[in-house]
Amino acid sequence: MAHRFLTLLTDFGDADGFVGAMRGVILSRAPAARLVDLAHHVPRGDVAKAARVLARSAPYFPAGTVHCVVVDPGVGSDRRAVAAAAGGQRFIAPDNGVLGATLDALGGPVEVRIIENPAAMRAVVSRTFHGRDVFAPAAAWLAAGGALEAIGSPAGSLVRLAGTAPEVDGERVIGRVVEVDTFGNLITDIPADGPVAVRIGGQALVGPRPSYSAVPAGALVLVTGSLGTLEVAVRDGSAAARLDLGVGAACVASPAAAESGA
Amino acid sequence: MAHRFLTLLTDFGDADGFVGAMRGVILSRAPAARLVDLAHHVPRGDVAKAARVLARSAPYFPAGTVHCVVVDPGVGSDRRAVAAAAGGQRFIAPDNGVLGATLDALGGPVEVRIIENPAAMRAVVSRTFHGRDVFAPAAAWLAAGGALEAIGSPAGSLVRLAGTAPEVDGERVIGRVVEVDTFGNLITDIPADGPVAVRIGGQALVGPRPSYSAVPAGALVLVTGSLGTLEVAVRDGSAAARLDLGVGAACVASPAAAESGA
Amino acid sequence: MAHRFLTLLTDFGDADGFVGAMRGVILSRAPAARLVDLAHHVPRGDVAKAARVLARSAPYFPAGTVHCVVVDPGVGSDRRAVAAAAGGQRFIAPDNGVLGATLDALGGPVEVRIIENPAAMRAVVSRTFHGRDVFAPAAAWLAAGGALEAIGSPAGSLVRLAGTAPEVDGERVIGRVVEVDTFGNLITDIPADGPVAVRIGGQALVGPRPSYSAVPAGALVLVTGSLGTLEVAVRDGSAAARLDLGVGAACVASPAAAESGA
Numbered sequence: 001m002a003h004r005f006l007t008l009l010t011d012f013g014d015a016d017g018f019v020g021a022m023r024g025v026i027l028s029r030a031p032a033a034r035l036v037d038l039a040h041h042v043p044r045g046d047v048a049k050a051a052r053v054l055a056r057s058a059p060y061f062p063a064g065t066v067h068c069v070v071v072d073p074g075v076g077s078d079r080r081a082v083a084a085a086a087g088g089q090r091f092i093a094p095d096n097g098v099l100g101a102t103l104d105a106l107g108g109p110v111e112v113r114i115i116e117n118p119a120a121m122r123a124v125v126s127r128t129f130h131g132r133d134v135f136a137p138a139a140a141w142l143a144a145g146g147a148l149e150a151i152g153s154p155a156g157s158l159v160r161l162a163g164t165a166p167e168v169d170g171e172r173v174i175g176r177v178v179e180v181d182t183f184g185n186l187i188t189d190i191p192a193d194g195p196v197a198v199r200i201g202g203q204a205l206v207g208p209r210p211s212y213s214a215v216p217a218g219a220l221v222l223v224t225g226s227l228g229t230l231e232v233a234v235r236d237g238s239a240a241a242r243l244d245l246g247v248g249a250a251c252v253a254s255p256a257a258a259e260s261g262a
Numbered sequence: 263m264a265h266r267f268l269t270l271l272t273d274f275g276d277a278d279g280f281v282g283a284m285r286g287v288i289l290s291r292a293p294a295a296r297l298v299d300l301a302h303h304v305p306r307g308d309v310a311k312a313a314r315v316l317a318r319s320a321p322y323f324p325a326g327t328v329h330c331v332v333v334d335p336g337v338g339s340d341r342r343a344v345a346a347a348a349g350g351q352r353f354i355a356p357d358n359g360v361l362g363a364t365l366d367a368l369g370g371p372v373e374v375r376i377i378e379n380p381a382a383m384r385a386v387v388s389r390t391f392h393g394r395d396v397f398a399p400a401a402a403w404l405a406a407g408g409a410l411e412a413i414g415s416p417a418g419s420l421v422r423l424a425g426t427a428p429e430v431d432g433e434r435v436i437g438r439v440v441e442v443d444t445f446g447n448l449i450t451d452i453p454a455d456g457p458v459a460v461r462i463g464g465q466a467l468v469g470p471r472p473s474y475s476a477v478p479a480g481a482l483v484l485v486t487g488s489l490g491t492l493e494v495a496v497r498d499g500s501a502a503a504r505l506d507l508g509v510g511a512a513c514v515a516s517p518a519a520a521e522s523g524a
Numbered sequence: 525m526a527h528r529f530l531t532l533l534t535d536f537g538d539a540d541g542f543v544g545a546m547r548g549v550i551l552s553r554a555p556a557a558r559l560v561d562l563a564h565h566v567p568r569g570d571v572a573k574a575a576r577v578l579a580r581s582a583p584y585f586p587a588g589t590v591h592c593v594v595v596d597p598g599v600g601s602d603r604r605a606v607a608a609a610a611g612g613q614r615f616i617a618p619d620n621g622v623l624g625a626t627l628d629a630l631g632g633p634v635e636v637r638i639i640e641n642p643a644a645m646r647a648v649v650s651r652t653f654h655g656r657d658v659f660a661p662a663a664a665w666l667a668a669g670g671a672l673e674a675i676g677s678p679a680g681s682l683v684r685l686a687g688t689a690p691e692v693d694g695e696r697v698i699g700r701v702v703e704v705d706t707f708g709n710l711i712t713d714i715p716a717d718g719p720v721a722v723r724i725g726g727q728a729l730v731g732p733r734p735s736y737s738a739v740p741a742g743a744l745v746l747v748t749g750s751l752g753t754l755e756v757a758v759r760d761g762s763a764a765a766r767l768d769l770g771v772g773a774a775c776v777a778s779p780a781a782a783e784s785g786a
Contacts, residue, residue: 003555007544013303013444014276014538017315020269020300021488024322027298031265031324035298036551036559038544041537044445045498053541060548060656062555073498076473127473129488132322182537183568211600211651226545226653236569236597275565275706276538279577282531282562283750286584289560293527293586297560306707307760335760338735389735391750394584 005065006030006143009038009054010131011045012070018129022070022136025122029140038067045073047096048161048247052179055101056227063088068139069098070131081115081134082158083142083151090148092139094130097161109158116152117141166190175230177249184238187231188251192224195256200232201243206256212236267327268292268405271300271316272393273307274332280391284332284398287384291402300329307335309358310423310509314441317363318489325350330401331360332393343377343396344420345404345413352410354401356392359423371420378414379403428452437492439511446500449493450513454486457518462494463505468518474498529589530554530667533562533578534655535569536594542653546594546660549646553664562591569597571620572685572771576703579625580751587612592663593622594655605639605658606682607666607675614672616663618654621685633682640676641665690714699754701773708762711755712775716748719780724756725767730780736760 006026012018019040026033038057042050050071058067072079072094080095087106092115093099103109115121115134120141125133138151166175166189175190177200186200198205207222208230215221217236220243225231230253232239240246268288274280281302288295300319304312312333320329334341334356342357349368354377355361365371377383377396382403387395400413428437428451437452439462448462460467469484470492477483479498482505487493492515494501502508530550536542543564550557562581566574574595582591596603596618604619611630616639617623627633639645639658644665649657662675690699690713699714701724710724722729731746732754739745741760744767749755754777756763764770 003551005551007547009541009544014299014301015303015305015311015315016443017271017301017319018443018488020271020298020315020319021322023269023298023300024319024324024327027265027267028322028324036544036547037538038547039538039541041539043539049539053539053544057541057544057548060545060552062548062552065548074475077475126486126488128485128493132488181540181542213598213601223652224650226542226650226656231652276561276563277565277567277573277577278705279533279563279581280705280750282533282560282577282581283584285531285560285562286581286586286589289527289529290584290586336737339737388748388750390747390755394750 004033004143005036005061006033006139007036007038007058007061007065007067008040009042009050009067010040010070011042011050012040012131014040018131021132025132025136026140029137030144033140033143042071045071047071047073047098049179051098051101051161054098055105058089058102059087059105061089065089066139066142067091068135069093070135071098072096072130075130076127080155081130081138082155083113083115083138083148084109085111085148090142092135092142095155095159097159099158100160111148112155112158113148114152114155117150120146120151171255173253175251175253177245177247177251180240180246184240185231185233186239186243186245186249187225188229190230190251190253192228192230196230196253197256198222198230198232198251198253200251201245201249203243205232266295266405267298267323268295268401269298269300269320269323269327269329270302271304271312271329272302272332273304273312274302274393276302280393283394287394287398288402291399292406295402295405304333307333309333309335309360311441313360313363313423316360317367320351320364321349321367323351327351328401328404329353330397331355332397333360334358334392337392338389342417343392343400344417345375345377345400345410346371347373347410352404354397354404357417357421359421361420362422373410374417374420375410376414376417379412382408382413433517435515437513437515439507439509439513442502442508446502447487447493447495448501448505448507448511449487450491452492452513452515454490454492458492458515459518460484460492460494460513460515462513463507463511465505467494528557528667529560529585530557530663531560531562531582531585531589531591532564533566533574533591534564534594535566535574536564536655538564542655545656549656549660550664553661554668557664557667566595569595571595571597571622573703575622575625575685578622579629582613582626583611583629585613589613590663590666591615592659593617594659595622596620596654599654600651604679605654605662606679607637607639607662607672608633609635609672614666616659616666619679619683621683623682624684635672636679636682637672638676638679641674644670644675695779697777699775699777701769701771701775704764704770707757708764709749709755709757710763710767710769710773711749712753714754714775714777716752716754720754720777721780722746722754722756722775722777724775725769725773727767729756
């Protein structure tokens with residue numbers, strides 16, 4: 001039988017055993033599933049961050065992988081629990097926008113269902129821990145060979161996060177910081193295509209430079225991030241701390257030739 | 263052969279390689295064991311918290327699983343290292359009370375042994391790292407097919423943590439906060455059975471409400487926690503920070519009908 | 525087929541999905557590899573710490589294991605990416621000294637190669653995320669059966685971290701703190717062989733004591749650490765906080781007989 005990977009992405013941290021309980025539920029129902037972690041220290045309830053973490057990692061997994069995402073500030077509300085398929089992979093998540101960027105990157109969903117089948121959840125479902133009672137068993141059900149179509153009725157369109165497309169104003173692109181990573185790097189939504197001059201937090205930077213190492217330790221540097229957009233970093237330091245900026249901060253990019261000719 | 267899961271629960275964190283060393287010892291001795299994490303960021307030496315984490319997660323694992331718990335402030339003292347069986351699962355831990363709640367939940371231990379067999383530990387045992395030298399090899403020994411009875415002599419009764427049963431005073435139940443989770447939720451020891459009015463930290467709450475989402479963001483809410491007891495939360499926030507309360511804080515519950523009639 | 529373990533040691537944390545992306549790349553290329561974590565919360569860019577974490581854990585793994593280390597402050601510079609074999613295990617890492625202590629402990633490298641073979645890396649290699657684009661696929665390539673010799677040309681000698689051997693001055697040994705662990709224990713580079721009196725941070729201690737439990741809670745204690753050197757701890761507390769000391773702090777050891785005779 002092919003390897004069947006089942007990944008977990010949560011905001012549960014590593015201190016309480018919530019992820020441990022999910023792992024137990026999964027391995028009781030799909031003992032051959034091979035568990036893999038994407039991340040568990042996503043900031044609590046930060047769906048937009050979780051969406052980026054998923055988009056950064058899920059596409060690299062082999063076909064057949066099941067991804068189980070539980071960043072779910074709406075647990076117990078009427079938000080739906082859904083299952084989706086795209087690019088040969090399958091996903092289990094709350095319908096809160098967390099899957100959007102990844103499904104887009106994989107060519108769009110080929111099937112989206114509401115999780116309704118009692119066989120795909122625990123017999124008693126709490127109102128506070130759907131990670132254990134709904135999402136883990138649903139992911140296990142898929143990993144154990146269950147058909148996506150049997151998990152529930154068609155879901156129609158999914159909730160989308162508010163768009164983050166940068167604004168184009170003539171030659172200028174007005175974007176923003178969409179993520180701050182563990183290193184304090186400021187990741188923007190401006191595609192990195194060609195030399196640019198950037199203004200952010202009162203600083204002017206030219207780039208993208210080939211790597212963080214292109215500048216001395218402690219200096220600001222503009223690079224191309226791992227998802228292909230402009231990223232502002234401090235070599236061996238934190239750009240977020242240096243510039244006192246976070247998600248939502250404005251970043252304006254102009255073609256470097258125009259800028260250098262000014 | 264059946265899958266043989268071996269879980270790890272420690273307070274070693276993820277920065278030093280202590281858990282990495284344990285994993286190496288286990289896989290050298292039981293290469294077919296499938297490692298699973300319960301949690302590694304239990305607060306240092308917090309046996310009561312570890313006991314709750316284990317009770318929250320271990321019961322969901324399939325029969326045959328071996329759980330290895332190393333939250334061991336008494337390492338190097340004369341506290342015993344023990345192996346226990348209950349509910350088809352087996353446990354390796356220091357005898358400091360960490361197994362109590364879980365063994366109870368699984369119907370009580372059917373066998374408890376002291377870890378004495380030299381074949382179930384490393385040839386040289388340090389006095390400061392029994393996770394690597396005693397608990398990991400003992401867990402591997404069980405996972406590789408060793409019999410619990412061969413691990414050492416009968417242990418008799420295990421150390422118990424001080425009881426936390428709430429006090430019943432007529433219709434009132436006087437309990438306390440027994441755990442604060444990663445989200446700042448205050449988990450009490452008062453069973454959630456029916457409508458109640460609760461007084462905690464100068465606040466009066468009625469519930470349990472069906473879920474966190476039953477109140478607006480930022481509001482206090484009384485819910486039924488994932489282990490079936492009353493839990494005080496702040497939607498999208500931290501009740502521990504809001505009320506400035508932690509483990510041990512008093513919580514008094516009265517039947518809601520009496521309360522609403524006041 | 526033998527079990528093929530592939531370990532990961534990074535400073536990527538658990539919030540961004542960087543390790544998740546590496547896991548996806550590895551399992552796409554070596555689906556039978558069994559992933560194991562050594563640690564992911566090494567302080568950012570701390571190569572010396574990562575070298576100690578690797579030395580603390582890798583030697584316990586069975587022959588055939590592939591270790592992938594990505595603590596790489598020089599990513600994108602001209603530092604080399606290398607593969608090495610020692611003691612039946614293989615290693616993938618940046619050539620920044622991180623492998624030194626472990627290769628020494630395993631008897632020295634029997635082969636060291638530069639990672640050059642395009643088959644052992646992703647088709648497009650970014651300048652900012654070699655964990656995903658170079659190190660993960662190279663480790664997968666070895667785990668999937670690739671020969672070390674085919675990964676690139678001989679590397680010659682590797683970068684070494686600055687030595688940390690303690691200074692011997694007659695009967696005294698002048699060493700230093702080389703690591704502070706998660707518990708705040710101060711780990712020195714002074715081998716623990718026989719009774720000593722130690723001066724550190726204005727305190728005088730005699731030991732090594734058999735274990736942390738040899739003193740009351742809150743007291744300083746000198747023990748033998750898990751790697752065989754002297755370690756200064758506070759029982760149930762943090763010696764680093766108590767003494768306000770960190771890596772590099774001086775520690776002077778004298779034979780205990782002379783000290784006690786003073």
